Amino acid sequence: MSDGLVRILHGNTFVVSDTRGDIEASADDPTGLFSFDTRFLSRWVLTVGGERLTALSTDDLQYFETRFFLVPGTGTVYVNATLTVIRRRAVDDGFREQLTLLNHDGSPVELTVRVDADSDFADLFEVKDAMAKKGTRTTRVEDGRLVMAYERGTFQRTTTVSSTKPARADEQGLEFTVRIEPHGSWDTELHVVPTLLGPGGRRLLPDTPVATGRWQDMEDDLERWLAAAPRLVCDSDSLRATYRRSLVDLAALRFTPMIAGSRSLPAAGLPWFMTMFGRDSILTSLQALPFTPELAATTLRVLGDWQGTRVDDFRDEDPGRILHEMRYGELTAFEERPHSPYYGSADATPLYVVLLDEYERWTGDDELVRGFEPEARAALRWIDTYADLQGNGYVAYQRRNEQTGLENQCWKDSWDSISYHDGRLPGFPRATCELQGYAYDAKVRGARLARQFWGDPGYADELEAQAEDLKRRFNRDFWVEDGQYYALALDADGARVDALSSNIGHLLWSGIVDDDRAAAIADHLLGPRLFSGWGVRTLAEGEARYNPIGYHVGTVWPFDNSFIAWGLRRYGFKTEAARVAAGILDAADYFAGRLPEAFGGYDRDLTKYPVQYPTACSPQAWSTGAPLLFLRTLLGLDPMGEHLLVDPAVPVDIGVVELLDIPGRWGRIDAFGRGLVDVGRWP
């Protein structure tokens, strides 16, 4: 990795170490073994013969597995060691590390191998904010194992370190005395097991299937996942590599919430967001629907189960609201943070209905659509009641938890993301434009569900009338006549927040844009102020807060662009959609197929390569899903009744694209496209 860190993960457990495999975490850096939002290992240092090691190479074997090739000693100009050390590490519910020493010498060798271990049991939130612990840490040695424990009242977490070969355990780690014959080898397997304890010292959570699994099982599971996805045959090596990378990373980001049995949904991203997020899980499920529809099913089920039912200011919960974020760490447990779950998101609720409908259109799974009718109705009700904070019929947000709640409850959630053209920040509540698009789409789709599956044509008529009215009002109230685009938001007084932003692209996706205005929107999206050549910027050049490396005020987000391209297609702008797709897919090539969360908004002519945003999360679920949605868009895939429509508009440079065995209500079907769209060239 470019930052010198090696990451492997499985579900919500992940290990971040240096290139030697060592962990030496400080209070505020995200290295260590993390599980359930808690750092279970903050120190993990291997020495051989009292010496630290030097990495010769690091192989990322799988997302859950890495191999480090090492030699003893550090700081030498050249290496002339007679000993090789191999650490092969795989994540399960904790991790396993196979330690192998090879003696290349003609004489036997006797030495001490030692692993130092420690845990600070930091909550992930504490790591982000460098906070102090309130409980007590203890360490003990038990039958050759090292047990580190943390206790705060009834809250108990432990980390147990053991090995397959007998070790001398002390309170700082495990030590082995090793004798290796000439040209011989020695190995052991180290186990690090994090445990959440409940009453009476029982485990809080049942074992997941992987906890009892073997190395081979995890590899088989990945192979099955890849085999079940459609096969991409195409001329472009780059696109093939990006597609495979996306599928593998999506497998890595699968997260099994406590209540989902063995089913999984997409977590948001590594390292900070290996948990369930309403918005991220829904949008990623939408992107991946033609490829791995089962993710959408789990997302709908789990988010539906957790739907808000009460008014709770601490969690910003309302009846019908879909959650924003779930956490399992100490601060959440003691209600010092509201994430149990936290509901402060204004888009997850309408998007839930959008996903439910889109899921049925692809899969024909009417059972789920019928089963979750009450949840869908409650979500639709939330749009018109609790979300209408300005009293003007628009979805708006304002946190009620003013200590630890989120200020901006749309996807652009940083403090300065919503601004007027002149840079001022509006007050609250804020009604951003894309929320109205999502609400419109939710009503239109809700009407289809009501008519077709819930046997309630009256409700369907009502929703359609509301949608029509919303579209009419929106086109009147949000339109910035001077600039010929939609305002970013309405402020607390109902006045337009008049910055030009990428949000207008989401409006195309939702269908709320009047037909006679769509061309103006497409022109802006592909125009010099928004389009960098790599993609559409979050905020247009010329806005007061524009900054090409500002998180939501000028960077290019691959996920954002994937929905913008889908929107352009919806209004018939095939070439423009292909241009956006081509730009981002070209960028993916510079990141070995793994698109970061965001990259700089610099002109493509200026930088020649996409500049990664400094602290971008990677892999991140909706960036991982972006190439999948681009493929759908380029091939023009859309379910129509029991059939799949294919209407390709593929850039010339990509050439021939065949997507084989696309799963859906039709069984499996193939789609073909040939690169005929000229998207222009970059030097």
Add this chain to the structure above:
Amino acid sequence: MTSTHEFFDDLARRGHDPLLGRVTADVRFDLVGSGETEHILVRIDHGDITVSAEDAPAQCVVSGDRALLDAIVDGGTSIMTALLRGELAVDGDPELLVLTQRLFPGRVAGSRSEQAARERRSP
């Protein structure tokens, strides 16, 4: 009469909760503390609810201190955070726990913005 008893008596009187329309299962609450463990068995059949003191097998068993259950039904804390703190034990299907927690009140209600929203709520 404790908050927990009042809550379950009220639930039994209502006899139905649409929030559990999708659920058909038995959930048992075991209240521990001084004296004998007390059982509250909630049988749910598509949202129809009956409550008894039976110690019968259930698909989900939640056990915790009496005072803790009182705090949960009073909205002083939540099932999820009590579970994470290790104060509550759950056996069986955790999905049922999540669905059942829909019945309990939240932590704090009634801010101004909320009241405004409630007034606008359609009947």
